[in-house]
Every structure is written in C-alpha cells, then in structure tokens.
Amino acid sequence: MTWLLKAVTGVWLLQLAWRFKRALAVSAVAVFAIAAYGWAGLVLLVVGPPLLALLWRWVHPWSYWRFVGWLVARHRLRTTYGLRWAEVMQSCGLHRPIPGRPGEFTTPRLVRVTDSPVGDVLHVRLLTGQEPGDFERQAAELAHALGAPAVRVTSAGPGLVELTLVERDVLADAVELHDVEAVTDLRAVRFAVGEDGSWRTRDYANIAAEVGGGVPGSGKTAGETSLACGLIQNPAVQYVVIDGKGGEDWSWIAPRAAAYTNEDEDLDVVLELVESVHRLMRARLKTQKTQRGRANFWDLPLDPAHPAVFLVVDEVQTFTDQKGMDKDTKAVAATITARLSALVKKGRSAGVITRLLTQKPTSDAIPTAIRDNASVRTAWRVLSDDAAEAILGPVVRGSAVTPVDIPVSMPGVAVVADAGGQLERVRFPYVDEHTAEQIATRTAELRRDLADLTGPVPAEDATADESASEQEATA
Ligand SMILES: Nc1ncnc2c1ncn2[C@@H]1O[C@H](COP(=O)(O)OP(=O)(O)OP(=O)(O)O)[C@@H](O)[C@H]1O
Ligand SMILES: [Mg+2]
Known part of the structure; x- marks a missing residue:
C-alpha cells in the first residue's frame, strides 16, 4: 500500500533526488555555469576548485591540511568503518539484543573519526551500562576486526570511549x-x-x-x-x-x-x-x-x-x-x-x-x-x-x-x-x-x-x- 501512496504523491521522486543529491547539485551548477557563461564557465568550474585548493595550501598550509584531514576522516567514518561498524561490534560481543525483537540488536554509536600521528581514532558513544573496560577486554578482537596491528582504548569522558588504531609506533x-x-x-x-x-x-x-x-x-x-x-x-x-x-x-x-x-x-x-x-x-x-x-x-x-x-x-x-x-x-x-x-x-x-x-x-x-x-x-x-x-x-x-x-x-x-x-x-x-x-x-x-x-x-x-x-x- 505504501508504495502505491508514494507513487501517487510523487514522494518516490523526492526520495530518488535525495539519494543522488550530490550528483544533482554538481549537474545543476554545471548547467548554470554553461547557461550563464558558455563553455568558458564550464572550464572555469573544472579548473577553478583545484587552483583554489592549491592557493589555499600555499597561503595557509595548516588550515588546508586540517581540512583535508577532516574530509578524509569523514570519508572513513562513512565507508571504511561506518559500513562495517555493526558487524564489528557484533563479532566482538559489544552489541546488545533488543528485548522483544528477536534477531535485532543495538550497538555503541560510532560518532566521529579523527586522525592522529599514530593512526585513526574512532570516537564511540557507549550503550547504557557499558564502560571502557568492556572495550579494553576486547582490544585484541577489535584490532583484528578493524584490521589494525593494535587498538588502544581510552576513556574520553562519561559514556564515551576512544579507540586508537595503532598503525605506527611513534616511539620507534x-x-x-x-x-x-x-x-x-x-x-x-x-x-x-x-x-x-x-x-x-x-x-x-x-x-x-x-x-x-x-x-x-x-x-x-x-x-x-x-x-x-x-x-x-x-x-x-x-x-x-x-x-x-x-x-x-x-x-x-x-x-x-x-x-x-x-x-x-x-x-x-x-x-x-x-x-x-x-x-x-x-x-x-x-x-x-x-x-x-x-x-x-x-x-x-x-x-x-x-x-x-x-x-x-x-x-x-x-x-x-x-x-x-x-x-x-x-x-x-x-x-x-x-x-x-x-x-x-x-x-x-x-x-x-x-x-x-x-x-x-x-x-x-x-x-x-x-x-x-x-x-x-x-x-x-x-x-x-x-x-x-x-x-x-x-x-x-x-x-x-x-x-x-x-x-x-x-x-x-x-x-x-x-x-x-x-x-x-x-x-x-x-x-x-x-x-x-x-x-x-x-x-x-x-x-x-x-x-x-x-x-x-x-x-x-x-x-x-x-x-x-x-x-x-x-x-
Ligand atoms: N632518547 C634517545 N633517542 C635516541 N637515542 C638515544 C636516546 N637516549 C639515548 N640514546 C642513545 O643511547 C646512548 C646511551 O645513552 P645514555 O648515555 O643516556 O645511556 P645511560 O642509560 O645513561 O647509560 P649508562 O648507565 O651507561 O650511563 C646514547 O649515546 C645515544 O646514542
Ligand atoms: Mg649515563
């Protein structure tokens, strides 16, 4: 019934557009640039951003590399770690079954990924009743599941834990x-x-x-x-x-x-x-x-x-x-x-x-x-x-x-x-x-x-x- 409702009201179209929002936004900007400035506009659109990035890197390298680090970390949050997060939590026994809904479970939430000189740091919000020690005990399993040589667990405040994937031994x-x-x-x-x-x-x-x-x-x-x-x-x-x-x-x-x-x-x-x-x-x-x-x-x-x-x-x-x-x-x-x-x-x-x-x-x-x-x-x-x-x-x-x-x-x-x-x-x-x-x-x-x-x-x-x-x- 719901699919019929969606088809009739046109919600499906909106959902499709939302799914491809980035591609649509880029195409819209490209069409606008061609309409307003002809092919020169399109060339400017293609060459402009890399040139701006180079200029930024040259003028203020610190903020540039911070921004790049942030982009990479965001990308990893969504892809490398985000896609497998539920599976990793479950395989390491850090999930919780939802009462009354057999087969379903909740997991601690992966809030943010940041980079550090040692490797990526995953910032995690614990489930109620969990404590950093639960993660510490599973550190070896977490390292294998996340594909890192070692995982260091640190408490980052109430209800929060940081998992540092130790890729490099800084002290070496x-x-x-x-x-x-x-x-x-x-x-x-x-x-x-x-x-x-x-x-x-x-x-x-x-x-x-x-x-x-x-x-x-x-x-x-x-x-x-x-x-x-x-x-x-x-x-x-x-x-x-x-x-x-x-x-x-x-x-x-x-x-x-x-x-x-x-x-x-x-x-x-x-x-x-x-x-x-x-x-x-x-x-x-x-x-x-x-x-x-x-x-x-x-x-x-x-x-x-x-x-x-x-x-x-x-x-x-x-x-x-x-x-x-x-x-x-x-x-x-x-x-x-x-x-x-x-x-x-x-x-x-x-x-x-x-x-x-x-x-x-x-x-x-x-x-x-x-x-x-x-x-x-x-x-x-x-x-x-x-x-x-x-x-x-x-x-x-x-x-x-x-x-x-x-x-x-x-x-x-x-x-x-x-x-x-x-x-x-x-x-x-x-x-x-x-x-x-x-x-x-x-x-x-x-x-x-x-x-x-x-x-x-x-x-x-x-x-x-x-x-x-x-x-x-x-x-
Ligand atoms: N932090 C460091 N980084 C790199 N190399 C180091 C460092 N500390 C010491 N070394 C190397 O180790 C050598 C010995 O260090 P040092 O003389 O401090 O040892 P020690 O513990 O005082 O030894 P001893 O008890 O014989 O006096 C140094 O000459 C240096 O080559
Ligand atoms: Mg000495």
Missing part, C-alpha cells in the same frame, strides 16, 4: 632536537613524547625528587640532558650536577652549572657539594617566611635571585651503595645518603629538586626511604620485574605497560606514570652533547655559583650540621 623513531626551547613555566615542562605523538609535560613545582633507573645505555643520561637543556635557559633555575660515572657525560654543563663534579672516588668532594645544597635548603626553610613572606618556595614568584635548584646525581649508586667500601668511605657514603634523604624529604618547599639516576635500581643503591618519597619515577629499559618494581613501585606488577620489554634498539624509551598515576610509555628527545654544550655556553651568564646561593657557613650551623650528619649516618 628517535626525536632528535637540534635546539631546545627555553622552559618558561616550571609547572608545565615538556620532557618526552607520548604514544599518541604529542608532548608530555611535568609540573616541577611542589616536587621534591625524581628517581630514574635503567640498564647501561638505556638513555638515562641523555634523557636528563635534554630536560636540563630546556631548564638551564631559565634564569631562575640553577643546576648542581654530580656525575658518579666519573666520565665526561656531563662536562657540557660546566659553564652553566652552579656546581659540577665528576669525582667518583674521593667521596669527600661529593659530600661537600651535597652538604652545600643541604645547607641552602635548611637556610631557605628557616628564613624564607620571614625574608620573603611565604613558607613554601612555590607560593612565591620565580625569581633569579632565589632560583629553583636542580641537584642531579647520575649513577648515584657510586655514592650510596656501600658494598665493597672501606670503613671510612662507608661513613662518608652514609652521610651522603642521609643528606640526599633529607633533601628528598624536605626539599620541596625550599625549591630544591633532587634527581637521582642509577643503573642499579635496588634498595642498596636507592634506599627505600628515598625512593618512596620521590614522586616522579622513570624506568628506562630494565631486565626484570623486580628492577621495574624497584623504580616504579608495586603498580607495575598489575600493569600491561612495563619497562621490561623495551627493545635494546630503542634507547630513550621509558615508562613513566602520567598525571593520573597510570603507567605509559614515552620517548625522551635526544640532544647531542655539542648542541647541549652550545646551549650551556650561550646561557653561561645565567650561572650563579653555589657558594653565592648558600652564603657563608654560620659557625654554629656548621657544628650542628656535623653532629646531625653523624646521627643520621649511624641511624
């Missing part, structure tokens, strides 16, 4: 920097690239310490170097570097560092430096409120006269792991460890950030008291779950993301915790040491000597320090 390629942007905001410091190809940032305000570990050659020093290259360009940042490897990995920073040593045998030299930073911390904690008005360094504006101090100790096990040391050296090592421990615990509100790197992520190298107070942790390639746990904590045991399987061929790839505490893989950028050296030389006038920052040692404080160190060392 090195991110080499030939210059590094200056860090102006310590609350958002770019440190590495995430798996979606975009930069990750860290808030260095209100952080006391960071520990990082990984096997030799995994990229610890290089990662720390790239971070330092951005930070040293800020006049309100001073760096103190202690290189326990005893080599020249850090010599590039000497012109800019408030203090630098690569002494790995005479632990007294190292102790003296650590003591200085510790003294600065104590002085700030004691006088900051009366002199500058606030007890917390990070509540005050950043000021080159009162810089944030980054203390980097590379291969920290040289100074903390007492195995094989003679008695006197052991005592010095214990004091260094005690001082580092105090810095890690109390340095935050004094604007002192302690960063410890090691090849040996065990409790001998980084005592648990230090590790547990380090809020930022980075694990480059390690060889065992125990080593991974020693750096990242127990969270790594139940996580699919682990630093144990990072390939040797990918130095600079590491596992870090994101702002929400979830573990993720990132790749640190690589800055070769000549570039780093140039940056350090260029910014050498921003250097302030550590002795100027700490001021002279008050006599009573020096004695108090000595007795405190003895107590902590024996503790």
Whole structure:
C-alpha cells in the first residue's frame, strides 16, 4: 500500500533526488555555469576548485591540511568503518539484543573519526551500562576486526570511549632536537613524547625528587640532558650536577652549572657539594617566611635571585651503595645518603629538586626511604620485574605497560606514570652533547655559583650540621 501512496504523491521522486543529491547539485551548477557563461564557465568550474585548493595550501598550509584531514576522516567514518561498524561490534560481543525483537540488536554509536600521528581514532558513544573496560577486554578482537596491528582504548569522558588504531609506533623513531626551547613555566615542562605523538609535560613545582633507573645505555643520561637543556635557559633555575660515572657525560654543563663534579672516588668532594645544597635548603626553610613572606618556595614568584635548584646525581649508586667500601668511605657514603634523604624529604618547599639516576635500581643503591618519597619515577629499559618494581613501585606488577620489554634498539624509551598515576610509555628527545654544550655556553651568564646561593657557613650551623650528619649516618 505504501508504495502505491508514494507513487501517487510523487514522494518516490523526492526520495530518488535525495539519494543522488550530490550528483544533482554538481549537474545543476554545471548547467548554470554553461547557461550563464558558455563553455568558458564550464572550464572555469573544472579548473577553478583545484587552483583554489592549491592557493589555499600555499597561503595557509595548516588550515588546508586540517581540512583535508577532516574530509578524509569523514570519508572513513562513512565507508571504511561506518559500513562495517555493526558487524564489528557484533563479532566482538559489544552489541546488545533488543528485548522483544528477536534477531535485532543495538550497538555503541560510532560518532566521529579523527586522525592522529599514530593512526585513526574512532570516537564511540557507549550503550547504557557499558564502560571502557568492556572495550579494553576486547582490544585484541577489535584490532583484528578493524584490521589494525593494535587498538588502544581510552576513556574520553562519561559514556564515551576512544579507540586508537595503532598503525605506527611513534616511539620507534628517535626525536632528535637540534635546539631546545627555553622552559618558561616550571609547572608545565615538556620532557618526552607520548604514544599518541604529542608532548608530555611535568609540573616541577611542589616536587621534591625524581628517581630514574635503567640498564647501561638505556638513555638515562641523555634523557636528563635534554630536560636540563630546556631548564638551564631559565634564569631562575640553577643546576648542581654530580656525575658518579666519573666520565665526561656531563662536562657540557660546566659553564652553566652552579656546581659540577665528576669525582667518583674521593667521596669527600661529593659530600661537600651535597652538604652545600643541604645547607641552602635548611637556610631557605628557616628564613624564607620571614625574608620573603611565604613558607613554601612555590607560593612565591620565580625569581633569579632565589632560583629553583636542580641537584642531579647520575649513577648515584657510586655514592650510596656501600658494598665493597672501606670503613671510612662507608661513613662518608652514609652521610651522603642521609643528606640526599633529607633533601628528598624536605626539599620541596625550599625549591630544591633532587634527581637521582642509577643503573642499579635496588634498595642498596636507592634506599627505600628515598625512593618512596620521590614522586616522579622513570624506568628506562630494565631486565626484570623486580628492577621495574624497584623504580616504579608495586603498580607495575598489575600493569600491561612495563619497562621490561623495551627493545635494546630503542634507547630513550621509558615508562613513566602520567598525571593520573597510570603507567605509559614515552620517548625522551635526544640532544647531542655539542648542541647541549652550545646551549650551556650561550646561557653561561645565567650561572650563579653555589657558594653565592648558600652564603657563608654560620659557625654554629656548621657544628650542628656535623653532629646531625653523624646521627643520621649511624641511624
Ligand atoms: N632518547 C634517545 N633517542 C635516541 N637515542 C638515544 C636516546 N637516549 C639515548 N640514546 C642513545 O643511547 C646512548 C646511551 O645513552 P645514555 O648515555 O643516556 O645511556 P645511560 O642509560 O645513561 O647509560 P649508562 O648507565 O651507561 O650511563 C646514547 O649515546 C645515544 O646514542
Ligand atoms: Mg649515563
């Protein structure tokens, strides 16, 4: 009956026209162009749009490529993914039968497709009662059904989930920097690239310490170097570097560092430096409120006269792991460890950030008291779950993301915790040491000597320090 009604009223004609709306629109424009301007109009119609597109691409490539990306994504929404969506959902068990209508089902809705450096991202609205975990459990099936090597599932707000079809491993390629942007905001410091190809940032305000570990050659020093290259360009940042490897990995920073040593045998030299930073911390904690008005360094504006101090100790096990040391050296090592421990615990509100790197992520190298107070942790390639746990904590045991399987061929790839505490893989950028050296030389006038920052040692404080160190060392 309905077909008769449609035939009589002419609705069928409208339906047919709607179906071929694009072809009809193009023909109408062509007919109009011929009628108004003759064949020249038609030629203009054929040549005009490509020329306009070329002009657009030349004048404003950014918006042009965005528009092209949007068109391609729209096309994929309708064809590649849209046409098979119901079948994919059903084969992965993510559909729901409609009660009372046997054989029929509803599926989560594919809302949008966007592109990313990794591959297409499908934005999906969940059915009531579903949660992102339902998709996570089916990730492997989804990858096969959608023809992608892997599918990453992320929650994108209430009732929404994003499926990233991972076609390319962004982290497989090195991110080499030939210059590094200056860090102006310590609350958002770019440190590495995430798996979606975009930069990750860290808030260095209100952080006391960071520990990082990984096997030799995994990229610890290089990662720390790239971070330092951005930070040293800020006049309100001073760096103190202690290189326990005893080599020249850090010599590039000497012109800019408030203090630098690569002494790995005479632990007294190292102790003296650590003591200085510790003294600065104590002085700030004691006088900051009366002199500058606030007890917390990070509540005050950043000021080159009162810089944030980054203390980097590379291969920290040289100074903390007492195995094989003679008695006197052991005592010095214990004091260094005690001082580092105090810095890690109390340095935050004094604007002192302690960063410890090691090849040996065990409790001998980084005592648990230090590790547990380090809020930022980075694990480059390690060889065992125990080593991974020693750096990242127990969270790594139940996580699919682990630093144990990072390939040797990918130095600079590491596992870090994101702002929400979830573990993720990132790749640190690589800055070769000549570039780093140039940056350090260029910014050498921003250097302030550590002795100027700490001021002279008050006599009573020096004695108090000595007795405190003895107590902590024996503790
Ligand atoms: N992010 C990176 N991208 C590309 N290559 C890197 C990266 N990081 C490190 N590398 C390469 O790996 C080499 C070793 O890196 P690095 O010196 O940082 O290792 P490490 O973990 O500090 O080793 P060790 O414990 O022996 O000091 C570098 O010389 C460089 O060639
Ligand atoms: Mg190193």
